[in-house]
Amino acid sequence: MTTLTGMNFIAGSPSARGASTFTSVNPRNKQAGGVAFTNATADEIHRAVISAAEAFEQTRHYPASRLADFLERVADEINGLGDELLQTADMETALGLPRLTGERGRTTGQLQAFARLLREGSYVEAIIDTALPDRQPAPRPDIRRMLFPIGPVAVFSASNFPFAFAVCGGDTASAWAAGCPVIVKAHPGHPATSELFAIAVNRAVEASDFPKGWFSLVQGNTIEVGQMLVQHPRLAAVGFTGSLRGGRALFDSAARRETPIPVYAEMGSINPSVILPGAIEARAESLAEGLVASATLGSGQFCTNPGLVLLLQNDQSAAFIHTVKDKMAARPVGVLLNAAIESGLEHVVAQTQSREAVHTLTGGIVPESESYCYANTVLQTTGAAFISDSLLQTEHFGPVTLFVVCQSEEELLRCVFALHGNLTATIHAENHEQALAATIYGGLREKAGRLIWNGFPTGVEVVHAQQHGGPYPATTAPATTSVGLTAIKRFLRPVAFQNMPDGLLPQALQNANPLGIWRTVNNELTRERISL
Ligand code: NAP
Numbered sequence: 001m002t003t004l005t006g007m008n009f010i011a012g013s014p015s016a017r018g019a020s021t022f023t024s025v026n027p028r029n030k031q032a033g034g035v036a037f038t039n040a041t042a043d044e045i046h047r048a049v050i051s052a053a054e055a056f057e058q059t060r061h062y063p064a065s066r067l068a069d070f071l072e073r074v075a076d077e078i079n080g081l082g083d084e085l086l087q088t089a090d091m092e093t094a095l096g097l098p099r100l101t102g103e104r105g106r107t108t109g110q111l112q113a114f115a116r117l118l119r120e121g122s123y124v125e126a127i128i129d130t131a132l133p134d135r136q137p138a139p140r141p142d143i144r145r146m147l148f149p150i151g152p153v154a155v156f157s158a159s160n161f162p163f164a165f166a167v168c169g170g171d172t173a174s175a176w177a178a179g180c181p182v183i184v185k186a187h188p189g190h191p192a193t194s195e196l197f198a199i200a201v202n203r204a205v206e207a208s209d210f211p212k213g214w215f216s217l218v219q220g221n222t223i224e225v226g227q228m229l230v231q232h233p234r235l236a237a238v239g240f241t242g243s244l245r246g247g248r249a250l251f252d253s254a255a256r257r258e259t260p261i262p263v264y265a266e267m268g269s270i271n272p273s274v275i276l277p278g279a280i281e282a283r284a285e286s287l288a289e290g291l292v293a294s295a296t297l298g299s300g301q302f303c304t305n306p307g308l309v310l311l312l313q314n315d316q317s318a319a320f321i322h323t324v325k326d327k328m329a330a331r332p333v334g335v336l337l338n339a340a341i342e343s344g345l346e347h348v349v350a351q352t353q354s355r356e357a358v359h360t361l362t363g364g365i366v367p368e369s370e371s372y373c374y375a376n377t378v379l380q381t382t383g384a385a386f387i388s389d390s391l392l393q394t395e396h397f398g399p400v401t402l403f404v405v406c407q408s409e410e411e412l413l414r415c416v417f418a419l420h421g422n423l424t425a426t427i428h429a430e431n432h433e434q435a436l437a438a439t440i441y442g443g444l445r446e447k448a449g450r451l452i453w454n455g456f457p458t459g460v461e462v463v464h465a466q467q468h469g470g471p472y473p474a475t476t477a478p479a480t481t482s483v484g485l486t487a488i489k490r491f492l493r494p495v496a497f498q499n500m501p502d503g504l505l506p507q508a509l510q511n512a513n514p515l516g517i518w519r520t521v522n523n524e525l526t527r528e529r530i531s532l
Pocket of ligand 1: 156157158159160185186188220223224225226227241242244245249250266267269302340341345395
């Protein structure tokens, strides 16, 4: 077993200069862990960012293949941590070994996928418009554009994904792939897991002969640690997954800097599902089973949890809601990640329940439980109430589903138009309902980043085509994604070169195309060299 230090890792070196400490807590029995983790100080954060900025001076010149080798090495080092990583994370999150084993595979898999993207090379989006010297009334210059790394990035780990959205998760992998050094603010819910990851990364940094400032880990359970990080003048961008309150605070903080920087925050989402009558008529039982499985997966602690279901009022819908209620009540109550998530959930559900038009069908607080938890809960309201009361769009981060029963198709559409921004939106329907589904999708497309047909939103594939984002308040940057390979674009900045001599151009833009990558040359996608 690794002996954990409880320290921060600043450019490869353990450091614990702060006076205040915290421990992790086992959510299953609320017992504190044995290691005291030290809150990072202003000086440690300063050293981490300065070291990252110095590292960037070297790494921004590294070829993509060298970055790819590093990402693969990190994946190997994570696997090298073995079962200790799984057991430590399970103790800190209670997510269970099967789920954590899968999440580890996703985490190493996304590092390897970014490595392949780098080797293929066209992620730099080389676009070349050659000169038109004879154009009238004025000649057109030669313009060539590509993407370059933005600089040091701060990544805020999520509580609910201790691997895939944490120290070596999607934000970090995409920032590294872009060529950016990363300073991770560990989530205070899993500091020991974070330290293990830091050990693995430091081994990879050493083995790959990268500058030590390429990676730092700062621990903290106070908002000051995150705020100091985001305020540091040498930081270039922020990746965040967590609450609307936290993401918005960091976004505002970054905007107030003398030099504002982008904050890519992925925050709350209620993930509306519209269920049309034909789907209920054809397969009520399997639909109810699928919905309940998705809503209770990971104790409902997914940003893609289906928290809102819209349907039309009729006898079959009423029976369907009843079936879902029974299935939710019959499922064992899961463990929540930490005290803050439990108390936050209790607060927001109570707020929703305080509305006159909201009825609780099952669930609620579990009194005097040994673990952090909240009963699987089903709430119901009307379309009219939903349209008029935006508080009913509050995310309940846990195993909670709100049914909205609409009197007519017109009211259902008005509910769709009233929706705030979301990560996903789903329609369950039969093929003969496609005309109505098309109208509803027309509205949903304005509200969500991923549209799903007859499926469930939990489970986000890491592929090129993935879009895990959406209009505010789902994210602060709706034009980007935090899952999938185009996530790299958040940490790349375009630069155009005008009439630059070939020898001064980066290889990706040179006439001979020495990297052999796909480029858009005079509006055509090609790997050919340019003969002028
Ligand atoms: P969180 O409270 O937003 O915290 C996430 C990280 O941001 C932590 O490291 C936290 O640091 C930091 N932070 C929060 N507020 C900050 C501020 N004002 N200034 C600087 N740093 C700040 O998220 P969480 O602990 O993961 O869970 C709380 C809620 O977030 C959940 O109930 C849920 O609603 C939502 N959530 C959403 C997702 C998603 O995927 N969208 C995932 C997880 C959670 P400290 O804790 O050290 O202060």
